[in-house]
Amino acid sequence: MTARAPVKLRVANQKAYLWDLNDIQYLRVQHHICGVLSGTLPQVTQQNVFLGLPLVLMPEEVVLLVRNGIAVIVDDRAAHLDPTADQAESYHASRASAVKAQQATHYANEQAKKREMEELHRDKIEKRRREKEAARRKRAEEDRERQRAAGEEVGDDGGGSESVRIEVPALQPGASNTGPPHSASSSSSSSGPSTGSALPPTPSDNDNQPDLSNVGYTIIIEPRSDSFAWYDADQPGVTFSSIEAAASAGVWNYPQTVLQESRCRVFEDLWRKGFYMGGGMRFGGDFLVYPGDPLRYHSHFTLTVLSTPSTTIMPLDLVAYGRLATAVKKAHLLGSWDGDKGEAEYASLEWAAFG
Template identity: 45%
Template sequence: MASDSNHEPKVPLRVSNLKAYVWDVEDVATLRAKHHICGVLAGTLPHLSQQNVFLGLPLVLLPEEVVLLMERQLAVLIDDRNAHTPPSAEALAHWNAVRESSARQQIVAAETERQSEKAARLSSSEDAIRKRQEREAKRAAAARAKALAEGLAVDEVLLPSPASAPVEDRPATPSKNLVHTFNVTIPASSSELVWYASATSTYYTLETAREAGVWTYPATPYERAKCRVYQDLWEKGNFMGGGIKFGGDFLVYPGDPLRYHSHFVATVVESPEATLMPMEIVAHGRLGTATKKSHLFCEWDEDKEQVTYFSVEWSGFG
């Protein structure tokens, strides 16, 4: 899957304590839709902070996902801790004043729109009352004309009762406790803050980030093997997620995990000489079959720079 990295903006990955986070919703959508990178949402939602089923920003990326994005020049690493420089008291006061002014302007605009809608409803109601009164007046005039034509006294004709005439709407007495609520949009992105110096803490390659101590993964042969296996599965068009709850390194999905169940649980074998215990094969085979998945042993050969896959399923005989 070739990437057009020279013509599209790079996704900022904000690194803190050697973990990469994505804080922008648009970046999360870009990673998922264009690059098959899912990550894991780790933040609580504003009004559902006491639950852990539906989560929100930030998105935490697997280290293998970060390495892939950096090697494909699809992202940049930002040292989030050093990018936040302490603001001066004047800058903080100005920022707070700008936020308050923006909120007031939005409230005024919303109140103006509400008053316009109220006036439009009132005008529509007045038009309906006027038309109803005109219809009643025409009926009364027709009744009088008919009475005169038949030689009857007007007071002997049953005219529309005044009670049936429309009653004008009385203005409701305003309640002392009535409070109008409005939705106010307040920017929450750190990159919009004037004292967020991301430009001086941005790294475009893994080597420069490693030299600065911002990013250290991969550091061992096993971690390098995981990165190469992840990349090989990704190039085949798969989506990957963490596989620890199924006893492996990755879960392998044929498409977006929101639409598909995973087909494989992948375990990385760092080299052709690595030891693989028979009991481990049996355990992975039985666990994969019990969860309706096949288990993949993914062997990385550093010399040949290729991945070999072995699929294991449990079969019963007799």
Template identity: 40%
Template sequence: MTLPILLRVSNFRAYVWDVDDINTLRSHHHICGILTGTLPHLSSQNVFLGLPLQLMPEEVVLLVENGIAVLVDDPSAHHSPSSSVLKLWQEERLSDAKQQIALTEEKESIEASNANRAMSESAQRKRKEREERRARATVNAAPNFPTDDIPSPPPISENPSQLAVEESPDRAVVMPSAPYTVHVPASSSRLAWYAPQSHLHSSIEAGIWKYPSTLQERARCGVFRSLWEQGFYMGVGIRFGGEYLVYPGDPLRYHSHFVASVIDAPGAALRPMEIVAHGRLGTGTKKAHLLCEWNDETKVVSYFSVEWAGFG
């Protein structure tokens, strides 16, 4: 069973600190978020940012309601374990580490045996070739001597250790064993006495989350979910005069096709100048503008596309 992604809450904002979780959110759930952390030794901090990943409130609500993630308030999520539970946890960690060490040593022993066998065969072959070259050189240097008087080379030793001494009598090469890594779980978020808030309602009651609490926020969540269920990726759209930028795929590969504005009720007022501004701005940035109307009673979103066109 896949464990839910942990969303760390601070000041009513949700962050993701695990790189694997960020990859999962982006590749499997088309949730992008915004990197807000600094990177060491990098001057262009306004261009390249690092962990943590901050999520929009709408993304948080969607992930928690779908059971993909849970909200975490670290100060109140840790509980003091009993001595028996702590002792059992320590024994399991030690047993797991010993098992990993045994498996690693067995693997290294097999690899070392294979390597020694390959080296001994190679050394025997090289020694034989060298003796043959030496014999041919002796024959060429003394052509008048009968070949029967040439002493034969000593037999090749079958003992790999003796062979190694004969090959290099003046030095001994000791190959140190390669270091290996034992994986010991150290994350406090996977312990039995660690209890994050798992539901949106309980998180709101605990006072660590408060979104959505108004009609406008419910409308934003409804529109976001509707677009997300259609397979779109969403980003912040304030630079283009809307709530969201709507991408047909991963923003690293595609340009946004729409700028979405949220209208929180069917009877909400919309001035003609807003429609003109949205149409002209969308055309200037090669996008269509989506007016997304939310009906809080039926939980249905109606879409209207605005594109600028010539007259006459």
């Protein structure tokens, strides 16, 4: 089986984003990395409930993936070069073509729906047409009655307009029979057969095209930049395979303190034990610890990470951790990283003896 290439984490302003749905699925299924969807979805009203791409990763997730060779860090801003004039023109042309295609499809769907509704309500439409025709005739008859009462001459067409008589000259041998009368008369006065008689203008293809200027369309933004000709993530100084290299380039600056390093180590330790990890801010901790995929399981623990195993904890904090975790039907887990032993240590808190 061919080894999969490292996932590219697009970093901008010290935040790592995933824009590829295949990468998101791969990390979630194969490596228990969930992240948080933060992008809005078109035409969805509740944007705080249903979110889409990109996926934002926690700093601990980024460190874990890079240290284990699963992903690399990409300086997304440096990977975007200035497009040339030809590239920009081609991009705008493709966007305009996509908009026209979308409008044409929308117009065709609307027309098909209109025909379907006309077919469904044909009887009602025909009845209304007959009613309008009867009303028009009734108004015309009332107009004729008023004209008769006023002593005016009433024509067959219901009005008093005079008839217009149009004389069409006889067609001469060799003359064109497709033009208006004046072209025929001009051809008869010529000395020979007419070879350049005026023809009615033939409709062009544009005359048959519907007006799509008022047809709505959706602006589609390409989520990934890989398809752009001016995007190059493989150029030197853009992609980093280690946290240290990214930190020296100023692209990534986590972890920096003992507490941050302890969080990364404890996070990775629980990850290696098969747990899924998520953000725990809503439940009063650093992380939530799930026994399986968060889409299927509730978390069992809220986790608070300490800098070292000897870090002092105030008694009020212990009470708060225990009562808060019990209130949300979880156990509170205290974790720390022992650098001397090279292992993580844990202690769990549960509020008991309710009387």
